[in-house]
Amino acid sequence: MSRPPRPHEPMRPLWRCRACGAQWPCQPARLSLLVQYRHDRAGLLVYLATVMSEAAAQLGQLGGPVRPAELTERFLTWARARD
Numbered sequence: 001m002s003r004p005p006r007p008h009e010p011m012r013p014l015w016r017c018r019a020c021g022a023q024w025p026c027q028p029a030r031l032s033l034l035v036q037y038r039h040d041r042a043g044l045l046v047y048l049a050t051v052m053s054e055a056a057a058q059l060g061q062l063g064g065p066v067r068p069a070e071l072t073e074r075f076l077t078w079a080r081a082r083d
């Protein structure tokens with residue numbers, strides 16, 4: 001019996017991946033977002049900006065240092081179209 005794979009979703013408020021434990025969005029999560037939004041890059045960036053501000057607020061409440069540049073890199077930079 002094999003279990004269905006766990007989706008790579010964020011565990012709030014830690015923002016670690018529920019499936020692999022990496023900082024979310026982990027590689028598999030990024031890939032599936034790119035697939036999901038493949039015809040709507042602007043929509044992807046809007047979504048990521050939304051979850052980024054949620055993550056910033058929740059991580060801030062945990063008392064850890066929240067560096068805006070790091071969050072931008074983690075949530076947005078990889079998703080920007082490069083061509």
Ligand SMILES: [Zn+2]
Binds near residue numbers: 017026028
């Ligand atoms: Zn993951």
